Amino acid sequence: MAAIGTTGKRAALVLGLGWLVLIFLLSGIVLWVELFGHAESAPQIITAAIEKLATPAKTAAAEKPAPAPPLPQVFETPAGGIVPADLSPSEKSALAALPPPQPAIAVQEAVAAPPVALPPLTGGPNVANPALLEKTPDGFIPRISDTGLMPMRAYAGAVAGGNRPRIAIVVGGLGMSARATEAAINNLPREVTLAFVPYAVDVQRWVALARQKGHEVLLQVPMEPYDFPDSDPGQYTLRSSVGEEGNTKRLSWSLSRMTGYVGVTNLLGGRFLSESGSVEPMLTYLMRRGLLFFDNGTTNHSVAKDVGGRLGAPVVGASQAIDSIQASMEIDHRLADLEAEARAKGSAAGYGSSYPVTMERVLLWSRGLAGRGFVLAPVSAIVAPEKK
Numbered sequence: 001m002a003a004i005g006t007t008g009k010r011a012a013l014v015l016g017l018g019w020l021v022l023i024f025l026l027s028g029i030v031l032w033v034e035l036f037g038h039a040e041s042a043p044q045i046i047t048a049a050i051e052k053l054a055t056p057a058k059t060a061a062a063e064k065p066a067p068a069p070p071l072p073q074v075f076e077t078p079a080g081g082i083v084p085a086d087l088s089p090s091e092k093s094a095l096a097a098l099p100p101p102q103p104a105i106a107v108q109e110a111v112a113a114p115p116v117a118l119p120p121l122t123g124g125p126n127v128a129n130p131a132l133l134e135k136t137p138d139g140f141i142p143r144i145s146d147t148g149l150m151p152m153r154a155y156a157g158a159v160a161g162g163n164r165p166r167i168a169i170v171v172g173g174l175g176m177s178a179r180a181t182e183a184a185i186n187n188l189p190r191e192v193t194l195a196f197v198p199y200a201v202d203v204q205r206w207v208a209l210a211r212q213k214g215h216e217v218l219l220q221v222p223m224e225p226y227d228f229p230d231s232d233p234g235q236y237t238l239r240s241s242v243g244e245e246g247n248t249k250r251l252s253w254s255l256s257r258m259t260g261y262v263g264v265t266n267l268l269g270g271r272f273l274s275e276s277g278s279v280e281p282m283l284t285y286l287m288r289r290g291l292l293f294f295d296n297g298t299t300n301h302s303v304a305k306d307v308g309g310r311l312g313a314p315v316v317g318a319s320q321a322i323d324s325i326q327a328s329m330e331i332d333h334r335l336a337d338l339e340a341e342a343r344a345k346g347s348a349a350g351y352g353s354s355y356p357v358t359m360e361r362v363l364l365w366s367r368g369l370a371g372r373g374f375v376l377a378p379v380s381a382i383v384a385p386e387k388k
Helices: 002-036 044-063 089-097 107-111 178-187 203-212 244-255 276-288 304-311 328-345 356-367
Strands: 133-136 139-142 166-174 193-196 217-223 263-268 292-295 315-317 347-353
Touching (some): 166 178, 166 356, 178 356, 276 292, 292 304, 328 347
């Protein structure tokens, strides 16, 4: 009986191993067919099994469509360029307090700007002398009259004070901000010279108002700074790389934006004014049109005074910008320095921007100037005599 039981166990083991080998072989055949597609070489039953296994998978794949690609998320960014969901409550409050964004000014608008309308040609201190105007495609630009009258003399502001030391103050950057421009015209002493930027649309109207108040006027021409193009004063900027002809065209455009001014001063210009090859043609052109040049002292290494002295061009140089530090005490110190310079040399000039603190300190300082032995004068009153 024990022998019979042992034999049965061995037979069951052999049978199990046989089935295992058979299943293993069948699996190999299925794999072979799946990989190489030779179903015709397999037994009929294996082919049927393969089809039976493959059919449900294909059917499921056909019934289940492929997932659609995710749609891109589109946010409508509000003014300020920040999605509100990304902001903390404090940041939302700060954003709400910002002024609305200003629309960008298209470059084409500046290119297509029409010639500036001239002020009345008769009567009043804002008169534009037709004998001092030359018509160009850009508009009217200054010239020396047939009798030799120069704009820098015809449009010069009044000066008094005899032989007392003279101090000239120029306030620039005007025409772009209506509030600052109006404050400068109405509140500063008439002896303060005002400089206007040519890009302002209504610059001629401001110039006429300034001259009615008795102010002498300069045109503030944009010039290439050291950090150009990070600081870019506009498409009509005089640049050292443009050449004489290109700069003359740009300068002519600026000269045509208004009339009634005695000369030109710089808007930025650190790089341009440091190169004699750029400065000399500009000063020659201005001199031939009867205009002075005021170097406002905001740039280092300017050669304008040296080149002007060699050419005999009427050039005035500011010893410093009085408001490079916008603090009352600092501005007062700079004005005191101008007094010391004027006492030593007979005259001095300073430049400031149209900041409220600058105009406040200049106004208070000017009230006691005569009592200290000085006279406040327009910039044309301290220019060196031009070469004959």
